[in-house]
Amino acid sequence: MNDIDSALRRAARRLPEQPPAAADRKLAERAAADGLLDVAYASVDSPLGPLVVATTPRGLVRVAYAERESQDEVLEDLAARVSPRVLEAPARVDEPRRELDEYFAGRRTRFDLPINWSSLHGFTLKVLRETARIDFGELRSYAEVASAAGSPRAVRAAGNALGANPMPVVVPCHRVVRTGGALGGYTGGLERKEFLLRLEGALL
Amino acid sequence: MSVRLPPFQSLLDAHQADVYRFCVAMVGPVEADDCFQETWIAALRAYPRLRRADNLRAWLYRIAHNKAIDAHRARSRRPVPVEAVPESAAPASAVGAEDSEPELWARVRELPPKQRTAVFGREVLGMAYAELALLLECSEEAARRNVHEGLKKLRKEYAK
Numbered sequence: 142m143n144d145i146d147s148a149l150r151r152a153a154r155r156l157p158e159q160p161p162a163a164a165d166r167k168l169a170e171r172a173a174a175d176g177l178l179d180v181a182y183a184s185v186d187s188p189l190g191p192l193v194v195a196t197t198p199r200g201l202v203r204v205a206y207a208e209r210e211s212q213d214e215v216l217e218d219l220a221a222r223v224s225p226r227v228l229e230a231p232a233r234v235d236e237p238r239r240e241l242d243e244y245f246a247g248r249r250t251r252f253d254l255p256i257n258w259s260s261l262h263g264f265t266l267k268v269l270r271e272t273a274r275i276d277f278g279e280l281r282s283y284a285e286v287a288s289a290a291g292s293p294r295a296v297r298a299a300g301n302a303l304g305a306n307p308m309p310v311v312v313p314c315h316r317v318v319r320t321g322g323a324l325g326g327y328t329g330g331l332e333r334k335e336f337l338l339r340l341e342g343a344l345l
Numbered sequence: 346m347s348v349r350l351p352p353f354q355s356l357l358d359a360h361q362a363d364v365y366r367f368c369v370a371m372v373g374p375v376e377a378d379d380c381f382q383e384t385w386i387a388a389l390r391a392y393p394r395l396r397r398a399d400n401l402r403a404w405l406y407r408i409a410h411n412k413a414i415d416a417h418r419a420r421s422r423r424p425v426p427v428e429a430v431p432e433s434a435a436p437a438s439a440v441g442a443e444d445s446e447p448e449l450w451a452r453v454r455e456l457p458p459k460q461r462t463a464v465f466g467r468e469v470l471g472m473a474y475a476e477l478a479l480l481l482e483c484s485e486e487a488a489r490r491n492v493h494e495g496l497k498k499l500r501k502e503y504a505k
Contacts, residue, residue: 143497144500144503145496145500145503146388146468146496148468149449149464149468149499149502150468150469152370152449152450153366153370153468153469156366156369156370156450157365157366157369157374158362159362159365160361160362160378160381161367161378164361164378164381165357165361166384167382168357168382168385168386171382171386172386175386175390177386177389177390180352182354184407213355216352216354216355217349217351217352219352220349220350220351220353221349224350224393225350225352225353225392225418226353226389226392227352227353227354228354228357228389229354229355250393294462339369
């Protein structure tokens with residue numbers, strides 16, 4: 142009478158293969174309503190390739206070039222630094238997506254979305270906050286940013302802080318270049334830095 | 346000591362299809378959606394407080410198991426209109442044929458909670474007794490017994 146095993150296997154094959162299509166969205170909405178959606182993320186298309194964009198109830202927390210960093214790495218880092226309650230929730234990323242679309246279309250020169258700085262500390266936080274104040278189309282040198290952050294001699298440390306910028310494009314680290322005009326480095330690769338500076342008319 | 350918990354979405358990606366199937370099997374298709382949502386919301390709520398990242402599947406199904414029990418309790422408290430024929434009252438003659446699978450889950454649902462979860466965990470999810478023991482918060486021996494007893498009753502019904 143081992144037939145029950147095969148009967149159960151047959152019965153299991155008749156169970157639905159997937160939850161209903163709306164289940165994910167329903168879960169994310171309920172999680173947000175219950176204050177449990179600590180980190181909402183989605184993929185956002187851009188002329189620089191797909192971006193992973195993550196936001197929290199306190200504001201934007203991450204923008205990553207998916208071609209440079211795998212989404213898994215980005216999410217694991219968010220789980221460790223912000224909260225393990227990380228869910229894909231495209232509806233929660235609507236505002237950043239809209240502002241990024243407008244920026245890349247040349248219709249926006251300043252981001253209005255709130256930024257969550259809480260996962261950043263010390264000199265890195267100072268450098269990136271100063272960087273966030275550089276206007277569209279303007280350029281600063283690493284030395285100028287280091288000075289503005291209160292440590293004129295910490296040029297290299299400022300470079301490291303910019304290299305660790307968790308919100309490229311929105312916190313415009315691409316506007317920081319070497320004294321004398323060389324572009325320096327960029328988290329997304331130099332070709333992306335050039336693209337952004339051309340878009341802003343800072344580079345011909 | 347803090348653990349590195351994976352992003353919750355990876356848990357959802359890995360297990361949501363099977364958790365949904367578990368809910369359908371345990372509480373039926375009508376209430377499966379609610380059972381599924383309640384399970385994941387409860388898991389998300391408790392997640393950051395977890396002190397270990399191993400055995401996440403057993404932890405998750407323990408929550409689903411409890412939510413299925415809640416659904417059964419809620420149903421038994423609801424007044425049943427007299428015209429409605431409960432699923433469990435399906436005539437035994439309908440059982441045993443090739444197309445009897447939905448009836449089989451109705452039979453599984455009539456088992457005591459630990460037995461029905463044990464049968465699903467072992468037979469559908471392929472869980473080891475050690476994992477089932479974590480899920481049911483009992484000894485491995487008791488987990489084995491729950492599978493065995495559940496299958497024995499089903500076999501009896503199935504043979505009718």
